Amino acid sequence: MAISPKQLDYLRNSNKSFNVCHGSVSSGKTVITLYRWVFFMADAPPGQAGMFGRTRESVKSNLWNVLKDREFFGDLVDEFQGNPLSGWVKMFDREVRVMGANDVNAEMTIRGATLVGACVDEITVLPEGFFKMLVSRLRVPRAQLFGTTNPDSPNHWFKVDFIDKINDPVKPLPGWTLWHFTMDDNPGLPASYVAQQKAIYAYGLFKLRFIDGLWVSGDGAIFDFWDPAKHVVKHADLPLMRRVYAVGLDGGLSSASAGIWLGLGADNVLYFFDEWNWTHSKDRAGLSYHEQAKLFVKKFNQPNTLGLRKADLKPRWTIVDSAALDFKRALRDNGITNIGNCKKDNVLQGIGVIGSMLESRKLKVSDSCIGLINEIPGYAWDQKQSLVGVDAPNKKNDHHLDAARYALMSTQGDWLRDMERNR
Ligand SMILES: Nc1ncnc2c1ncn2[C@@H]1O[C@H](COP(=O)(O)OP(=O)(O)O)[C@@H](O)[C@H]1O
Ligand SMILES: [Mg+2]
Known part of the structure; x- marks a missing residue:
């Protein structure tokens, strides 16, 4: 050696x-x-x-x-x-x-x-x-x-x-x-591994910490570079999806549930190209996981095909938080197969990957992902936690971001390989 x-x-x-x-x-x-x-x-x-x-x-x-x-x-x-x-x-x-x-x-x-x-x-x-x-x-x-x-x-x-x-x-x-x-x-x-790591941690906190090895903390908005003019694409303008890796699902009974679809476009750019959501509101009674799963399956079987070829749009995986046992059971009961788990513990790394991919324009968001687009600008580091040395996003409005993270992180090996091959 x-x-x-x-x-x-x-x-x-x-x-x-x-x-x-x-x-x-x-x-x-x-x-x-x-x-x-x-x-x-x-x-x-x-x-x-x-x-x-x-x-x-x-x-x-x-x-x-x-x-x-x-x-x-x-x-x-x-x-x-x-x-x-x-x-x-x-x-x-x-x-x-x-x-x-x-x-x-x-x-x-x-x-x-x-x-x-x-x-x-x-x-x-x-x-x-x-x-x-x-x-x-x-x-x-x-x-x-x-x-x-x-x-x-x-x-x-x-x-x-x-x-x-x-x-x-x-x-x-x-x-x-x-x-x-x-x-x-x-x-x-x-060298290829170094290049890959540098591409994955290409921006802000994550580059400074993981690549440069510095003790820095997050402050203010997490995706502070976010610019809809650069990062959002009209749904009708999306390229065909070469491969649809996953739909990530974040489920909740009291607040909201969200699903985000991830695919690789013919232009070799990743897209969060569609979303599903359910929000608990005061004037509507809450929905059980079974009822939510039913709504999700409807969307799953009839994706938003505007500008896209329907046949190509079935995700290989449905990725759910590993702890959401009831939601997973409800999905299975409603006919969803290929359910994968995403662990909750690597939030920071997931945020890093989303941010770096967006910043380097290797990942874009369809304007049909309204919930996701609404959450991104307000997604911020928790100041109180930061003072005691803990990096964490404030957990206010993050269901769509969680879903997006599940889809992206659980299939990282696959899309890295595909993007490399298509270069
Ligand atoms: N001198 C070396 N020669 C060959 N491989 C090395 C050498 N030092 C580290 N590695 C390999 O590089 C990778 C990362 O090293 P590691 O010591 O685990 O890094 P760190 O602890 O800083 O994250 C490992 O796969 C390790 O086996
Ligand atoms: Mg080590």
Whole structure:
């Protein structure tokens, strides 16, 4: 394996008690941290060592599976034994604790312990109390922590209480060192992958954070570049859809439900080309999921074909929030097949992809998507949350945007491949 100068510098100089890599996605932080961890464990002082992440599963997939990769560690992988999901593994015949910060009582469990070594994945997604407890447990001579994180909000506790203090020119936090990585510091990335990531995170907050690796936060309107003159197309002017990937559906009983259709036009541009919605209003009684599903199916079977060929308009997937079990059942009962799930947890990434694709004009919206077009300008970062270091959209009017996000994110692999092929 080739190693970049930044990675080499980290290997050589991560000799303080606490050694942290932060920066862009896929910049080689985790791989080099694991190399360092292996060197550390080969000659660690006696005592308890541990590998930590959000869950044991994430430790397994992000750290352990890399350690077990012969491409990186050759025959050393035979020195790494056990199953991280059990909570313990062995490195060089020494027991290493594996813990998810979300495990029940995780903080309690380490409270009384003394640790000599810690390898920590994605620090910003750990609870603050857990990480600070972990730091306080590494107090014997030669104890060391090796950790990585992607940047988050500038008000995030790890930025305020650690990064800023480590970087303080007058009185830097003793015992800590920091390395900043960008994709250029990863010699293993194919140029096509870098280009793809840069295209996906092409604008604003998302570019600054994921590509440039900076701790920045959102302020005001999320899609602040939105301009209907550039991003909206008259329905009658839409090109034929080459492929219709999905209709994303966001369902609710008390407020509103929305569906957004996603397709790839003959011009190799993605389109949110049609929508369905139901709104709860004061003068109308609410509708059960079954009744909503009936209305949706009517639209599903008779799409707005103005300017489009009807035969091509059936979506391959109907994507619903994975938690919406009742809605899914109602859809199935009404004859919708190929129902897919979208997880709720990656909202930020989804917003990033929608924004970047719109901004770079690879995604446009039909003027028949009235609900979506109405929501976009008012979709804003939640100021209150931002002050405590959390990025979140304010959840006021976002049903159409959620539906659009489900459709786009669940089929990302497919449309990326198609757009690449048609270029
Ligand atoms: N020096 C290297 N040589 C080859 N591949 C590398 C190297 N460093 C990292 N990679 C690969 O690049 C990808 C991203 O690296 P990773 O360390 O996971 O990045 P990060 O933790 O910064 O997101 C992974 O697939 C990893 O295996
Ligand atoms: Mg990583």
